[in-house]
Amino acid sequence: MALINKIREKSGLAVGIIAVSLILFIVGGDLLGSRSLFSGQDQSVGEIAGQKISYPEFNAKVDEARAAYEQQTGRPATEQDQVQLRDQAWNQFILDIAYQKEYDALGLKVTPEELVDMVQGNYISPAIRQTFTDPKTGVFDKNTVINYLKSLKTLPAEQQLAWANFEKNLSTDRTRTKYENLLRLTSFVTTAEAQKEYQAQNTRADAKFLLVPYYSVPDTTVKVTDSQLQEYLDKHKDEYKSFNSRTIQYVTFPVAPSKEDSTALYDQIKTLARGLATATNDSSYARMNSDIQAPLYMTLGEMPEQLKSTVGTFAPGGVYGPYKEGNTYFIYKYSGTKKDTNFTVRASHILIRAAGNDSAKAAARTKAEGILKQIQGGASFEALAQSNSADGSAQQGGDLGYFKNNNQMVKPFQDAIFSFNGTGLIPRLVETEFGFHIIKVTEAKTNTLYRISTIGKTITPSQATRDEVYRKAEQFATESQTKEAFDENVKKDKSLVVATAERIPENATSVNALGNARELVRWAFNDDTDINDVSSAVEVDDQYVVAVLTGETEEDQATVDSFRQELTTKVRNQLKVDQIVAKLGNASGTLESIAQKYGAGALVETVPDLNLATGFLKSAGVDPVAVGKIFGLKDGKRSKPFAGDAGVLIVETTKIVPAPTVADYTVYKNQLKQNASSRTGFMINEAIRDNAKVKDRRAKFY
Template sequence: MTIINKIRDKSGLLFLVIGVAMLAFILGDLFSRNYLSQGNDRIVGTIAGEEITFQQFSNAFETFKNNYESNVGRPARDVELPGLRQQAWQQLVFEIAYTKEFEKLGIQVTSDEMTDMIQGNNINPAFGNLFVNQETGEVDRGAIKNFLASLPPGPPTNPGHAFFLNFEANLRPNRLREKYEGLINQTYYATEAEAKREYESQNTKADIRYVYVPYTNIPDSAVDVSEGELKSYYDDHKDDFERDGTVSLDYVTFPISPTAEDIEEIKKELDVIVDRFASTQNDSIFIDANSETNNNFQIFTPKNLPKAIDINELELGKVVGPVQEGDFYRLYKVIDITEDTVNTFARASHILIKADDSNKAEARSKAQDILNQIRNGADFAEMAQQHGEDGTKAVGGDLGWFDDKTMVTEFNDAVMNASSLGLIPRLVETQFGFHIISVTGLKNNKNFLMGVVEKEIVPSDDTRNEIYRKTTPFGSDRSKENFMKASELDSSIIRYQALNINKEAQSINNIYDRNIRTIITWAFREAEVGDVSEILELEDQYIIALVTGKTEDGIAEFEDVKDEIKRILVKEKKKAQLMAKMEGLSGTVDEIRLAYGPGATVSSATDISLSSTSLPSVGFAPVTIGTVFGMAAGESSAPIADENGILVVEVDKIDEASELAEYSIYKQQLEAAQNNVNTVAQKISSVISDYAEVENELYKYY
């Protein structure tokens, strides 16, 4: 394989390795939207005091578009775009904010380093792996030099050339980032004292008993919190209620669904080609010309044959349909019939009367009576619905087609050995009970190759236009008053609510259409409370929205967090009441439990360490565990207010960790935890974003 081909084959992997610099963002569909046609000088954010315009953001990532598509071999999918946009923004943060830090510290990547990483003694592993000699397992530097010599000057002339230019352009910034993060990484260290403390926290063990009273012992309804207390707490803890902005909407929808006339018209379109489909000598060309999907040829067994098709009517060349299945009408043509050498299928219905050793005679008698009634003319399906004792009774006992390995032996043999359709004139006993069986499909081992022509059942243009006309009362006057009035004129119109939608939301309640972001971005970008959106056409409905609430980034309003504060204060008051009662009790934990009365429990825990986080029957209990390791064996604690309730602890035993000569292993553990590459990178990114006062407002446009 040539070097160029190897690069082409592996470039997708290498693209992922070199990371954020190799991202793309496909913008074409966005420019067709009205809300992006307002000029490209709009500000989408700021980085280190530099305003980022929409055009700047777009241009920066248009550069990567062709590279992304060539590396992954396809355009970015809709579901990937939100993530790609955020990664694209992070690349801008890197280029602007990180670069300033590199300059302050004098971090550089010289030309000699670049050469060294491409063809010297320290070749970039992701690049070097493309030139590994299969015999020696070593990087072939000669192959790299030959490859570089083969590249003409100027713009890329082939995928390998384009890939290398991209790799080279991003090698320097990636190396700068590695150096910077490496410098920060080296500032993490653990002292001998910290290592010793870590060792002790892992190896000092305690056995305890405790009495526990949960806060839930006092019902919320028994605790009063005044408006003044709520407001006072809010004023004293405003920083705790920092929130991202949200919007709330009322909205109405007009579902776009096909009418009976639309469905009939689509059926007629297939009706008129049935004869031509049957007579054509070139099924592939005919199907390609008439089918709306690529699901053109399928192999069916009796088990997965569409329910509307009678297997007994199938023969070579026969066309069945149009058959309506879900959102499609389909024609099926039998192209070939072959025998299955592995599986044999049959179809049956049954009525099960369950039996065991305690009721076998009674069950047999009941089943025989049902069989006699059916032999005398009773309807099998009705009798199954009336008497069946398993899940098939709801469908008249129908088991559908099954293969000869599915059913228990007695049942399988009775059906597979049947020579004619209809009722088996005897009861069949299995481990489940007694079965009355009707064979509805004789043993069959045929496979059917079908050519499929299918058309989607969609609303016609006339239907869409008619539904759009129903939206006219909303579109003619985009005021709050008219929105409310119009939604009340027609009783079939339901006004929905969507509360506290966040900036990055990809849906409004259960509406997940790819275009729903249009309304969300409009609401955040320019709408005010009381504004009504334009009529937005989604894939299967029209939607009009009214902005009913809007919060900005910052401290949440008191009314918006009032319930949250109440939960906090209710818990605090419960804590105070229970603490007061527990502080008045004394003795052992068993005596305290008896003195407290119902609601208090005594439990024990063994071998807990300072690194433990929970206790049996209590759950998360960090305060209690921390208190235990400040106590001595035989000592009892005062009441402890923890996350879920009040505890009093008795320490039965403390096993102190023995002294070690040195604690290097624990020092290494601490440093490894701190020096994790991903952790360091995330912390650096967070600090630089804060320091550079990064404001990302892409949510207003995408």
């Protein structure tokens, strides 16, 4: 705001100079880089139904959405929020352009009179009801809306604009609802379709099948050539839709604190310790100087182990530490105690569950009593807990940690522990709804709270450390301008490990485990980046990344390399089918004898009560072709070997039970209608986007 006010104070020429300078500073890289306004490149963020959306036009709508969001939430939009707001703005363009063409063709609209009725009439919009419902009473009063509208002109311009956008969205949503409802009414289910669905759900079959899984033939024994992959792709082009993607290899240079950083922080924490010791308001001093917020009062159980071990030496005003936990140094100042309203205790237990009838309960009690006697005789409580306790604490030897008498535990359990004085084994079983408990109090109950002012300082890399890591990464990048040089330099530096990220989509924000990697993705998709090009050092979280572009796919160009892994699996399985079928030969005899003759890998399974709608074939999984063959065979008949999803199968139908004849298929008609109706919104969206030939190029700009 200070900068803006200063600009406003200046006169025309000065304002112009400052404004231009700011613009060049903020977006100069964009103006002078690969998407320069002066380079002649396409500056549209996308195209919808032949209409290009310019970057300024799109950005204006994003700014509008962000302003509305920030007014509604009362906080600035985060980077993640802005990603969602850009999606929201893009979808709004699709509604305004592609959907609107469909609305206009059908004459669909919301009249001013209808909008008034939605806001303050007889058929109030659900969005209005939600917005103006009193959160305390849950009551909606139409007069609240009317009074708000009467005062609208007196409200700030931002609120007036927000309301105008709100009303516009009401109208847009209502028009879309009309359109979707209209298309839902076109859904029709014939009696023949309903009858077919009824038979699919109610016809039953018992079957047996022989399966030779694809994995039973080692992949190494089946060679797949590029020509075979290309031939398969040519025959199945409709199944392999390409998209813009990039494949990279990369190395990382982590930015970790150095020994010098650790030493500097240790010196700082010692200085803070002296300040904490003399501070008159120790809690305020700690809050101002700590990276980590900690409670001012702690129970013994809430203390870190290193601090707890020094409780016996506590003296008012004493400073303890520094103690290192992970990458953080802690110092503590003790300032006395007070009494809590609740007691805290630490205990362990062994739970023997007692579910079921009276005899099971009696057996559980007998078992628990036997364990209690073993412990009283000197057996290890922890060992018996690990081998006998029926809850998650068994792995910790029954340890439940610290808890208070504020109903954290069920009442019988809590009463038994907090009525026990001191530490040790409670000499009786405690029964709760969960079963029988054998309990040992490991730290006596106490209601003492310790006033502890805490300063925690985390070791972070200094700017000098960051600069040094960046220098190393940039030097590697400079010396690795080709893929060959990249590979050679990796071999020289044994600390570097090459990772591969395949088929990164254009709008990706992460790459493998690298979060916030948007700049790396944008480099890979930059028009100036070619195959085998090497990036400069790109900062990604707490590391620098140097990458080499090794592959790319384009939306309109499906190649073998685009789908090599999937194609290889498909073609290899086809070749395995030929091997397996040849080995099966002219299958005869029982399925069991055929499997035995085939040898290792073949298995036979029985599937009772199978239905066509939801058929599942155990080891063969969900295989529609196999299920269809089972229902297409007559009782006692067997198929020839065929390729299924999981392997080569031979199916044998042992019994078919036809669905009973019914006169009315209304239930099944309604099921199919409902299923079709639930998909309508999605199918409309897909059809409109496809018809509008939507081209989304936002990833070039964000």
